[in-house]
Amino acid sequence: MLDAQSYFDRISGDLSGDVKARAVALAAAEAAGLPTRRQEAWHYTDVARLLSKATHDTLHNIDFAPLNPLMAVFDNGRLLAAPQASGVAVSPFHHDGATADNAVLNYNAALAQDGLTAEISGDLAQPLIVTTQGDAPVHLHHKITLAPQAKAVLVDNHMSRDYTNARFDIALGAGAELTLIRVQQAGHQIGTSEIMLAEGAQIKTVALVTGGALARHEANVAFTARGAHAELHSAVLGRGENHADFTYLIDHQAADTSSNTSAYNVLDAAARGVFQGKIIVRKDAQHVDAQMQTRAMMLSEGAEMDAKPELEIYADDVACAHGSAIGELDKDALFFLRSRGLGEASARYLLVAGFIEQVLAHIDNDAMADALRALVAQKIAAQFSVQGDA
Amino acid sequence: MSALLNIDNLQAGIDGTPILNGLSLSIQPGEVHAIMGPNGSGKSTLSYVLSGKDGYEVSGGDMMFEGQSLADMAPEERAIAGLFLAFQYPLEIPGVTNMTFLKTSLNAILRGRGEDEMDAASFLRLAREKSRALGMNDEMLKRQLNVGFSGGEKKRNEILQMAMLEPKLAILDETDSGLDIDALKTVAEGLNALRAPDRGMLVITHYQRLLDFIKPDVVHVMAAGRIVKSGGPELALELEKSGYAEYVGETVNA
Ligand SMILES: Nc1ncnc2c1ncn2[C@@H]1O[C@H](COP(=O)(O)OP(=O)(O)OP(=O)(O)O)[C@@H](O)[C@H]1O
Ligand SMILES: [Mg+2]
Numbered sequence: 211m212l213d214a215q216s217y218f219d220r221i222s223g224d225l226s227g228d229v230k231a232r233a234v235a236l237a238a239a240e241a242a243g244l245p246t247r248r249q250e251a252w253h254y255t256d257v258a259r260l261l262s263k264a265t266h267d268t269l270h271n272i273d274f275a276p277l278n279p280l281m282a283v284f285d286n287g288r289l290l291a292a293p294q295a296s297g298v299a300v301s302p303f304h305h306d307g308a309t310a311d312n313a314v315l316n317y318n319a320a321l322a323q324d325g326l327t328a329e330i331s332g333d334l335a336q337p338l339i340v341t342t343q344g345d346a347p348v349h350l351h352h353k354i355t356l357a358p359q360a361k362a363v364l365v366d367n368h369m370s371r372d373y374t375n376a377r378f379d380i381a382l383g384a385g386a387e388l389t390l391i392r393v394q395q396a397g398h399q400i401g402t403s404e405i406m407l408a409e410g411a412q413i414k415t416v417a418l419v420t421g422g423a424l425a426r427h428e429a430n431v432a433f434t435a436r437g438a439h440a441e442l443h444s445a446v447l448g449r450g451e452n453h454a455d456f457t458y459l460i461d462h463q464a465a466d467t468s469s470n471t472s473a474y475n476v477l478d479a480a481a482r483g484v485f486q487g488k489i490i491v492r493k494d495a496q497h498v499d500a501q502m503q504t505r506a507m508m509l510s511e512g513a514e515m516d517a518k519p520e521l522e523i524y525a526d527d528v529a530c531a532h533g534s535a536i537g538e539l540d541k542d543a544l545f546f547l548r549s550r551g552l553g554e555a556s557a558r559y560l561l562v563a564g565f566i567e568q569v570l571a572h573i574d575n576d577a578m579a580d581a582l583r584a585l586v587a588q589k590i591a592a593q594f595s596v597q598g599d600a
Numbered sequence: 601m602s603a604l605l606n607i608d609n610l611q612a613g614i615d616g617t618p619i620l621n622g623l624s625l626s627i628q629p630g631e632v633h634a635i636m637g638p639n640g641s642g643k644s645t646l647s648y649v650l651s652g653k654d655g656y657e658v659s660g661g662d663m664m665f666e667g668q669s670l671a672d673m674a675p676e677e678r679a680i681a682g683l684f685l686a687f688q689y690p691l692e693i694p695g696v697t698n699m700t701f702l703k704t705s706l707n708a709i710l711r712g713r714g715e716d717e718m719d720a721a722s723f724l725r726l727a728r729e730k731s732r733a734l735g736m737n738d739e740m741l742k743r744q745l746n747v748g749f750s751g752g753e754k755k756r757n758e759i760l761q762m763a764m765l766e767p768k769l770a771i772l773d774e775t776d777s778g779l780d781i782d783a784l785k786t787v788a789e790g791l792n793a794l795r796a797p798d799r800g801m802l803v804i805t806h807y808q809r810l811l812d813f814i815k816p817d818v819v820h821v822m823a824a825g826r827i828v829k830s831g832g833p834e835l836a837l838e839l840e841k842s843g844y845a846e847y848v849g850e851t852v853n854a
Contacts, residue, residue: 545653546691548675549684550701550761551709560704564695564744571695 214240217347218320225323227305232320235309239316251428254484254516255455260398260424261373263451267396267421268592269369272585276577279339279365286344287323297334297360301327305351314400318377321349325377329355330362337363337391337578347373358383358408363575366401368394378403382411384435391578392417393585394454398424407467409435416572417444418582419454420589430459433467433495442471445569447562447589448481448513455484460500462491465525468499474569475506476562477513478593485517487532493524502532507539507565562590602667604629604769604800605650610661612649619645621825622661627769632801634811634836637822638844643804644688646822647773651685652678665769680712682768686758686775688804693745698757701745702727702764709765730763733793735786751778759790766794771802776810788813808840823847 218236222229244261245252280293292300303324310316326340340352348370356362360383368374380403382388390413392401399422405413419425431440446454460469475483489500506515519532539561547557566586573579605627612620619642627633635643649656650663652675663670670678693701707717718726731741734756746754755775762770772791776784791801791814803816811819811833819835820827821844828847829835 540691541654543691543693545675546687547693547701547705549651549653549679550705550765551676551679551712552704553676553708554674556704556708560696560701561693564693567695 214317214321221321221323225305225321226303228307231307232305235307235316236320238309239313239320242313242316244313244317251457251486254482254486254518255424255426255453257400257424257426260453263423265371265396265398265421265423266450267452269371269395270585270588272367272393272581274337274339274365274367274581277337277575277581279337281339281341282326283341283343284324284348284350286346287348287350289324289326293328293338295334295336297330297332298338299329299331301329303327303351314375314402315377318349318351318375318402321375322351322377323349325351325353327353329357330360331357332360334360334362337365337575339365339367341367341369342374342376343369345371349375351377351379353379354381356382356386356388356411359385361387363389363391363578366390366392368392368397368399368401370397370399372397374399374401376401380404380413381406382408382413384409384411387412388414389574390415391573391582392427393582394419394425394427395421395585397422400424400426401428403427403429405429405431405440407431407433407435407438407440410437412439414441414572415443416569417456418447418566418569418586419444419452420447420585421450421452423451423453425452425454426457427455428457431461431469433462433464433469435464436466438464438467440469441572442469443569443572444473444485445566446473446475446477446483447566447586447593448475448483449478449593450481451479452481453484454482455486457484457486458488460487460489462489462495462498462500465494465496465498467495469501471500471502472569473504473517474565475504475515476509476565477506477515478509480510480512482513483515485515485519487518488520488522489530489532491523491525491528491530495525496527498525498528498530500528500530504532504534504536505565506536507562508536509539509562559590562593563587566590603627603664604631604666605802606662606664607650608662608664610646610649610658610663612645612656612658614645614656618659619825620649623822623826624661625820625827627800627802629800630795630797631817632795632803632814634803634805634816634819635822635827636805636819636836636839638848641822642825643822644773645825647685647688647771647802647804650678650771651675651683676708676712679765679767680709684762684765684767684770686755686762686770686772688773688777690746690754690758692747692749694747696745697742698745699727699741702741702761705761706764727764731760734760734763734790735783736760752780752783755779756783756787759787762794763790768798769800769802770794771804773804774806775803776805776807784810785813808836811836821847
């Protein structure tokens with residue numbers, strides 16, 4: 211990891227906002243230091259060790275062109291051009307400098323160079339793609355707000371080869387609907403999403419991690435009023451020494467809210483998958499329905515999956531459940547496919563693609579789902595050295 | 601001319617437990633053979649050993665398919681050679697549509713035979729035609745393979761795969777179990793459509809019913825891992841009446 215203080219001294223001249231507030235945040239971050247395994251939320255993810263590992267994963271360009279998207283490209287930490295469309299009001303990046311209660315967010319507060327601040331209203335026909343690219347360490351702080359009843363598709367397309375600390379503040383007004391697609395193929399990323407759902411708001415996230423020495427995706431979802439609903443689905447295709455960590459805090463503060471979480475991990479070689487999902491149902495938040503499911507397909511003895519679902523329930527009339535299934539590739543299924551003429555590699559390809567497809571199938575927009583399917587096909591084909599027919 | 605399938609004194613087992621104990625059977629091109637026998641007599645084991653499932657140890661005897669020994673062939677090589685097994689318990693493959701699977705399978709077999717793959721349009725036409733003939737709607741082609749299918753739908757789906765792949769030898773392991781009367785007729789029609797002078801079938805069943813629709817040339821009784829009696833179609837009727845007692849050496853308590 212970089213030496214934050216000297217990095218700050220070097221770039222502080224270019225940073226916007228209150229430099230004093232940034233220095234305070236930096237001091238707080240440095241006092242705490244980056245998280246260590248002694249902190250419960252980081253027990254399975256050893257940041258210092260993972261940051262010291264190089265990442266060799268190939269970056270494939272995902273073909274979003276058929277979707278005619280709005281682009282917000284952050285190149286080495288700077289927004290190249292603001293997206294322009296009716297229904298999207300982009301404001302200049304404003305640094306508020308507020309300190310937080312954890313070092314990751316304080317580093318972000320101190321060092322955030324830029325970020326997309328956008329308010330979306332109405333039904334945004336074009337997906338909004340936020341691409342993070344480059345080969346320098348960056349800190350970004352995005353703030354995306356959906357006005358009441360607004361509808362949008364947002365893509366967090368992570369294409370950086372270096373360290374990224376990205377924060378997304380996402381607020382959905384009453385009845386708003388957001389589909390959030392996330393992809394990470396390489397690099398080191400610690401991402402934090404603070405998601406706030408107003409009455410009847412719905413968010414669906416589909417995250418895909420196909421590589422990276424560190425892919426920490428933390429999401430804290432607050433259901434603040436009745437009728438709010440969240441779907442949080444993730445797929446990990448890990449090999450080599452990839453490390454993918456999905457950590458959620460799913461906080462049902464209001465009655466009649468619901469969540470559906472699933473995590474699918476395919477882990478080969480020495481890859482490691484981590485899933486930590488904590489569901490809190492607050493007192494008086496009756497009729498909450500919260501479901502959580504973890505599944506892992508282990509392709510090698512050296513791979514590891516750590517799944518830790520947690521329920522903390524203070525209301526009495528709720529339906530909450532979690533389940534976890536970790537297994538190897540299904541030998542009977544493999545035999546069945548081979549008995550139908552598929553070579554072993556193609557059979558494995560199809561079983562792995564089918565496993566990941568169960569996550570991608572949550573994406574309603576076919577063109578969007580196809581763009582990710584094509585990426586997955588490339589990754590699996592490279593992994594098993596086969597040409598996929600799927 | 602060699603037999604389509606010639607099994608001679610086959611001995612096989614799993615985890616050190618012998619299951620097939622010197623089984624012999626010969627199918628000529630154009631013939632349909634039926635195997636009946638009590639639960640646990642080794643019928644499914646025979647179908648797995650023939651199609652090359654991992655974990656079975658073949659400790660003696662031969663299995664020759666058109667004069668070629670199956671023993672050292674991978675499951676996919678056997679499929680490419682023209683062997684097909686309709687599974688007693690069809691598998692579910694989540695996330696893979698029936699259509700994608702059929703296409704991948706058919707093209708793998710065509711490629712394996714050194715033939716051209718089928719283009720998307722011809723494939724679609726063929727798949728629709730074959731599935732309609734089996735009373736399956738297009739919607740079932742778009743669904744994930746066998747996921748959420750009823751027992752009978754899964755069996756029909758096995759026959760659809762067979763119809764698409766047109767194997768030389770189809771082994772049907774209790775394909776009739778779990779089918780309603782109409783489905784049984786449809787499936788039997790599917791099987792009969794595939795009968796040809798150069799093809800053969802090995803039909804494993806517990807019921808005479810299916811054999812009313814596809815008349816077998818030979819009926820075998822299997823017990824304790826070997827063929828203990830063979831005869832014409834009338835043998836199936838006899839078994840239906842009297843059971844297997846005389847073959848397994850048990851006495852029936854009246
Ligand atoms: N994996 C296994 N390990 C140990 N024993 C096995 C295994 N598979 C099958 N067997 C045993 O081998 C014997 C034959 O089983 P098989 O499934 O071939 O019988 P079957 O004739 O097909 O019976 P059914 O009519 O019930 O389908 C049974 O006693 C069964 O318990
Ligand atoms: Mg059986």
